[in-house]
Amino acid sequence: MLGVAIPCDGFLFPVRSRRQSCLSEIEDIHLETLPDTDAELLARMGAGDEAASRALMTRKLPRMHALALRMLGNTNDADDVTQEAFLRSWKQARRWQTGRALFDTWLHRVVLNLCYDRLRRRREIATAEPPEQVDPALPADHGMIQSETADRVRMAIHTLPERQRDAIILHVYQELSNIEIARTLDVSVEALESLLSRARRTLRARLEGIES
């Protein structure tokens, strides 16, 4: 799914293949010239500044936790993933190179990869123990604010193909730009548009009753 990948700090960070040519040069330049508002905090965190760690956590924790919770549907798993992602960001802080990627995009990628690992493990357990399988995809718990509409939306999104699901979550709920989402998912902007269009068409059909 992610194409070629190299291990980086214990997780796979995607490397774009030449064939994919994910973003045009213009888009690359655009992303790399965006000011990374986290860079200064990251540098201070790498130097052991606890106040910087706290500030970065305050800035990022709610969004990263929301991403993990929407992906996993379980507060305990979302908590574990978020904590692990922040630990990795601390490890990365000392060797972070400003200009190569936005920290926010990188952190989204880390959280997503950790969520993929959890979802894969759930599928393996569900396959190994079919009698106890209830709904390994998304057991809703108290972390999810429930309403009938919200529950239908959650179900509809989680029955989309994985790439469409991820694109919709990153776009609608994480509010990343199209270029940042393309970077995070390692696809071209054109491919992202296609993923979003197909996802929205499917969702419109599945949620038609609610819409009217």
Place this chain on the structure above:
Amino acid sequence: MTPGRFAAIVDAYGANSLRWPDAERAAAQAYERAHPDHVNHILQQAGSLDAVLESWEVGGPGSVLSARVLDGTRHANRSFHALRLWLSGAAAAVSLAGGVATGIGMVTQHSAPTASSLYATSIFGTFAELSDAPERDEDPR
């Protein structure tokens, strides 16, 4: 901005112009103002779906998680600095031990004669004498 491109943008990114691609937002907004009859239906349909999708809210992280994350990074920070201190101490110890060993080796080499050198001196003379001895005349005459 063409009608087709405007429709494609809304189809992919929804009705909220804040979510449209940065590079095309201004042009799409201008198109929207210039062609209200054409865009109204498209925007209305996309806006309804946006509203439904936004109804899926999740709770925020608890204070326990914030404390866990901070504790985790604090612990990692301390471990890192402790390891760095230990490594620098170990490196200093290794270099000190290396220096002492080299010093002992040099002193031993220069001051204490070896058993073989004593043997050579006492029985066969010194190596210098042996090496300076004239070669035996191999003349067959």
